[in-house]
Amino acid sequence: MSGAIDITASDLKLESKAPTGPLAEKWSKHKFDLKLVNPANKRRYRVIVVGSGLAGASAASSLGELGYHVDCFCFQDSPRRAHSIAAQGGINAAKNYQNDGDSIFRLFYDTIKGGDFRAREANVHRLAECSVDIIDHCTALGVPFAREYGGQLANRSFGGAQVSRTFYARGQTGQQLLLGAYSSLSRMIELGRVKMHSRAEMLDLVLVDGHAKGIVTRDLVSGEIKAWAADAVVLATGGYGNVFYLSTNAQGCNVTATYRAYKRGAAFANPCFTQIHPTCIPVHGDQQSKLTLMSESLRNDGRIWVPKAKSDTRGAAQIPEAERDYYLERKYPSFGNLVPRDIASRAAKQVCDEGRGVGPGGLGVYLDFAKAISEKGKRDIEGKYGNLFDMYAKITAEDPYATPMRIYPAVHYTMGGLWVDYNLMSNVPGLFVLGEANFSDHGANRLGASALMQGLSDGYFVIPYTVGGYLAGEKPGKAGVDHAAFGEVVSTVKSRSHKLLSIQGNKSPRQFHRALGQIMWERCGMARNAAGLEKAVTDIRALRAEFWENVKVLGDGSAVNTSLEMAGRVADFLEFGEIMCVDAWHRQESCGGHFREEFQTEEGEARRDDDGFAYVAAWMHRGDGKVPSLAKEPLSFENVKLSQRSYK
Secondary structure, eight states, X not given: OOSSSOOOBOOOOOOOOOOOSOGGGHHHHHHHHSOOOOHHHHTTOEEEEEOOSHHHHHHHHHHHHHTOEEEEEOSSSSGGGSGGGGOOSOEEOOOOTTOSSOOHHHHHHHHXXXXXXXXXXXXXXXXXXXHHHHHHHHHHTTOOOOBOTTSOXXXXXXXXXXXXXXXXXXXXXXXXXXXXHHHHHHHHHHHTSEEEEOSEEEXXXXXXXXXXXXXXXXXXXXXXXXXXXXXXXXXXXXXXXXXXXXXXXXXXXXXXXHHHHHHTTOOEEOTTOEEEEEEEOOOOOTTOOOOOXXXXXXXXXXXXXXXXXXXXXXXXXXXXXXXEEOHHHHHOTTTGGGSOHHHHHHHHHHHHHTTOOOSGGGOOEEEEOHHHHHXXXXXXXXHHHHHHHHHHHHHHSOOTTTSOEEEEEEEEEEOOEEOOOTTSBOSSTTEEEOGGGBOSSSTTSOOTTOHXXXXXXXXXXXXXXXXXXXXXXXXTTOOOTTSHHXXXXXXXXXXXXXXXXXXXXSBOHHHXXXXXXXXXXXXXXXXXXXXXXXXXXXXXXXHHHHHHHHBOOOSOSSSOOHHHHHHHHHXXXXXXXXXXXXXXXXXXXXXXXXXXXXXXXXXXXXXXXXXXXXXXXXXXXOSTTSOOEEEEEEOOXXXXXXXXXXXX
8 A cells, every 4th residue: 555654465364253144143053163171171271361340350250160260360459440340321232121122133233333334243243142141140140230110120322322222220330240240250269260360460472382372460569570371361451542641541541461462463453443432521631641431321311512602601501592502413313412422522523623612621512401300300310320420520519410511522442452253362373352452343433331241241151152162172281381482471571671660761651651642632533634644653653762762760670660560551552552543544434433534424424435444454563663564354244234324
């Protein structure tokens, strides 16, 4: 491909391994066709699970339940600290409890369409199938889902759907689901089938004869760098949204585990597909280090608007109805305030760019509950969203019951991730990738309440089958930590840590991270263009060079050292950010969360190029400082018709 960024084709052939046959029968057929490990032999195998969020905890507990020996790692002080607790609004499932026309196929269709037709059909349909079992399983674990007066589980709507399929536990759904998974994990720990390693960060992947056979970690308390061997490795380490510095993710969230796997040969798919969530509390200062998400569930009862006039400085109460623009309801009458996140975010940016934004700097829109409170009563709204309203009030010192919330889009979720086949195995044999860490189910945009669904589907219902299919062909204990490959990787990790500690420059890792985030937000954020992405690549390379000459890491590597932790993560972000920009530059179309300004309709909507870009873009490492090579997995759509998305 010619242009300012030189991209070469990879020799890697990506095989989805999606089974043949009717869509609704693929998963059942595949489960039967997979090789099995008999119960006695399962005790001979060891599996490493990195991450203890919904995907990791559910996978570790399920594999332990089957009889495998599991080592589970997390860098938090407890599995309960995993970032899954931050998911507030709900989890989708095609139960059709509301009798409003939902079905497994409709959930499948909404997810494919919501992802702007850039996801693999077979994986998405399996997700929709598993959704109905997830709710039953979690209810059996004691997850306190909201219920109707008669005792039936309650549902509410989320963006991108015209049915009510989202199950919720007030505004704490992720936390309650994680507690359910944690209870299962704790049981396996007590029985000795899972060994938990907290405050341990994965810093590299170990390959033996091309297969993933272990990891290298740093103990975040003692500083010890240690190798761990297993028969398979499962990564469930979340997304990379913190490459933007300001995001709704916890500050500890990072790309290191998946990026280390990428540098060991795993393909990284669609990294430019990042989601900007429309319902976040706006930035309030230059020194802010994190943004706060207000659940999409609020858009069920809240109405989004801005003044019709530009530069209107009056308070919300002083602007009469006739002078308000409920722009989502006006532009998208069929879905209104519940359009998908990418569309709502771009619409908010557009009205703010027009000079009609509210709040400091004009970077905000109103989310107004006055009508809902008037019609349903404050008690009803408080029952649904009380903890979210309390959180908003504590952060902003404003009462959302009396005055509209102010919201603005912010980086939230990442649809890209390590490439995986239908078995959730990467192109590196033995390396499985679950949840947000893989690319598989959401295409170019994730519908709200689908992240929890995917994480639990992968952990509870998919990996227990597919990891067995792989292990059935592997001899247990093929390589231990005494194998030369482990020593080489340990040496590499130690050398990198020593290099970071030895630079002793003048800038902190956070300063470099903030500078990278500004480049990414401005050039690869809600809107991108070729010139901006080319400049971003140049600027990131210059910033990376400065980092390795001028970063200052405090302390040493023999004890707790948060400065060293951050430096390692920022170093990976400084390389990964370039790959994101290359991917965004290469994809000359607009789809979902990837909006190229050159490719839009006359109405300002995303314009896809299905002839040129209906494929997964999987990037392969070619060496430090080199543009990665590109492998493609063509996407075929046999069960849904490719069409321009419309929510009007």
